[in-house]
Amino acid sequence: xxxxxxxxxxxxxxxxxxxxxxxxxxxxxxxxxxxxxxxxxxxxxxxxxxxxxxxxxxxxxxxxxxxxxxxxxxxxxxxxxxxxxxxxxxxxxxxxxxxxxxxxxxxxxxxxxxxxxxxxxxxxxxxxxxxxxxxxxxxxxxxxxxxxxxxxxxxxxxxxxxxxxxxxxxxxxxxxxxxxxxxxxxxxxxxxxxxxxxxxxxxxxxxxxxxxxxxxxxxxxxxxxxxxxxxxxxxxxxxxxxxxxxxxxxxxxxxxxxxxxxxxxxxxxxxxxxxxxxxxxxxxxxxxxxxxxxxxxxxxxxxxxxxxxxxxxxxxxx
Numbered sequence: 001x002x003x004x005x006x007x008x009x010x011x012x013x014x015x016x017x018x019x020x021x022x023x024x025x026x027x028x029x030x031x032x033x034x035x036x037x038x039x040x041x042x043x044x045x046x047x048x049x050x051x052x053x054x055x056x057x058x059x060x061x062x063x064x065x066x067x068x069x070x071x072x073x074x075x076x077x078x079x080x081x082x083x084x085x086x087x088x089x090x091x092x093x094x095x096x097x098x099x100x101x102x103x104x105x106x107x108x109x110x111x112x113x114x115x116x117x118x119x120x121x122x123x124x125x126x127x128x129x130x131x132x133x134x135x136x137x138x139x140x141x142x143x144x145x146x147x148x149x150x151x152x153x154x155x156x157x158x159x160x161x162x163x164x165x166x167x168x169x170x171x172x173x174x175x176x177x178x179x180x181x182x183x184x185x186x187x188x189x190x191x192x193x194x195x196x197x198x199x200x201x202x203x204x205x206x207x208x209x210x211x212x213x214x215x216x217x218x219x220x221x222x223x224x225x226x227x228x229x230x231x232x233x234x235x236x237x238x239x240x241x242x243x244x245x246x247x248x249x250x251x252x253x254x255x256x257x258x259x260x261x262x263x264x265x266x267x268x269x270x271x272x273x274x275x276x277x278x279x280x281x282x283x284x285x286x287x288x289x290x291x292x293x294x295x296x297x298x299x300x301x302x303x304x305x306x307x308x309x310x311x312x313x314x315x316x317x318x
Contacts, residue, residue, distance in 0.1 A: 008167070008168065008169040009094060009168035009169065009170075009172045009187075010093065010094055011091050011092060011093050011094060011172065012091065012092050012094070012097050012172050012173070012174050012179065012184070012187075013089070013090060013091050013172055013173045013174065014080075014084050014090040014091070014092060014174050014176065014177060014178065014179075015090075015173055015174060015175045015176065016081075016084045016085070016090055016176070016177045016278075017085070017177075017278075024085045025085070027085060027279075028082060028085040028086065031078065031081060031082060031085075031282070031286065032082060034286045034290055035074060035078045035082075035286070037290050038070060038071065038074050038286065038289045038290050039071060041067075041290065041292075041293030041294060041297075042067035042068070042070050042071050042289065042292070042293050043067075043071070044293065044307060044310065044311070045063065045064065045067040045293045045296065045297075045303070045307075046064050046067045046068055046071075047310060048303065048306040048307055048310050049061065049063055049064035049067075050064065051310070052306045052309070052310070054302065054306065055302060055303070055306055058121050058136040058140075058141040059118070059121055059122070059125070060302075060303075061141055061142075061145065062114065062117060062118045062121060062141070062145060063118075063296060063303075065114060065145045065148070065149075066111070066114055066115075066118070066247075066292060067292065067293060069107055069110055069111055069114065070111075070288070070289030070292055071289070072103070072107050073103075073104065073107035073108065073111070073285070073289060074285065074286060074289050076100060076103035076104050076107060077100065077103075077104055077177075077178045077285060078285075078286070080092070080100060080177070080178055081177045081178060081282065084177055092179060094164075094168075097179040097184065098160055098163070098164050098179075100178060100179045101156075101160050101163065101179045101180075101181050101184065102156050102157070102160045103156075104178070104180075104285075105152075105155070105156035105159055105160065105181060106152045106153045106155070106156035106157075107152065108152070108206075109151065109152035109155045109156060109202070109206040110148050110149050110151070110152030110153070111152075111251070112152075112206045112207055112210045113147075113148040113151050113152060113206065113210060114145065114148040115210060115214065115244075115247070115248055115251065116209075116210035116213045116214055116217075117141075117144045117145065117148055118244050119213065119214040119217040119218065119244065119248070120144075120213070120217060121136055121141070122217065122221060122240065122241040122244055123217040123218075123220055123221055124136055125240065125241075126221050126224050126225065126237060126240065126241065127220050127221060127224045151206075152206070155202050155205070155206060158198065158202075159181065159195075159198060159199060159202060160181075162194060162195050162198055163181060163184060163185060163188075163195060166185070166188035166190050166192065166195070167188065167189055167190050168187055168188055168189065169189045170187070170189050171187050172187065173187075174187065175278070176278055176281070177278060177282055180281065181199075207255070211252060214248055218241075218245065221241060224237075225237050225238050239299070239300075239301070242299050243295055243296045243299040243300045243303075246295050246299060247288070247291075247292055247295055247296070250287070250288055250291055250292075250295070251288045254284045254287055254288060255284070257280075257284075
């Protein structure tokens with residue numbers, strides 16, 4: 001078709017830390033270690049939520065989904081980053097770049113929605129405990145998790161479809177470790193206004209709305225907790241949602257830090273800032289998936305006990 005993608009660029013060059021070769025080996029070891037922690041921590045959480053019958057509840061079903069999502073999210077980009085540190089010329093084909101963008105975008109949007117679903121679960125458990133078994137039945141929480149994945153995938157499909165239809169006929173160097181969509185859009189030799197508007201709308205829907213929903217949920221949760229007469233009762237009730245609240249704060253806190261930090265106006269510091277921005281973006285993508293299993297293991301008694309039992313059983317079996 002005449003109106004189809006008339007891309008001349010067939011591959012992209014990922015700049016990464018090419019201008020800082022001495023840092024590449026150091027960051028390779030550091031990122032590999034973080035990735036292994038992510039795989040191990042989230043993998044153990046998935047296994048305990050599957051095999052421990054005490055954890056067959058909506059909250060832990062969502063937690064298992066969150067752990068699986070974190071593994072998928074990091075796996076969509078980290079192997080590419082690690083390969084880039086070892087390869088002199090870091091290239092990626094146009095189609096592979098599109099797939100990597102799709103997976104990263106889909107996982108990020110899905111996590112935003114999933115965290116809001118988990119907030120709703122805590123709201124019902126604390127504010128309407130008698131109705132909890134009815135409201136959060138299996139017929140409800142399974143479609144809730146499924147819809148989170150579907151919404152994230154659909155949003156990513158829209159954004160990436162708009163991006164790959166753009167003509168790329170000039171510079172093919174992406175100033176990043178991966179195919180980050182904003183870095184890719186900068187290389188298009190066409191007007192990207194529609195893409196920017198579409199991403200702005202998506203940010204409102206998948207960042208703004210879930211944040212608002214989580215805030216409202218926790219206002220009701222905290223109001224209910226404060227009405228509990230005993231300090232011990234308040235502490236015990238709050239402990240059931242403290243892990244989720246901590247994960248939410250870490251997840252959205254790092255996003256705010258990334259986008260709210262001031263930009264340098266010094267042209268001489270532009271290169272250093274570029275490196276700083278890329279590294280912050282990279283470690284943001286690793287930080288929350290690495291901390292989530294740690295937070296839930298430390299701040300949730302049921303998970304802590306299940307993990308200890310699971311690990312001890314495996315060690316004893318060997």
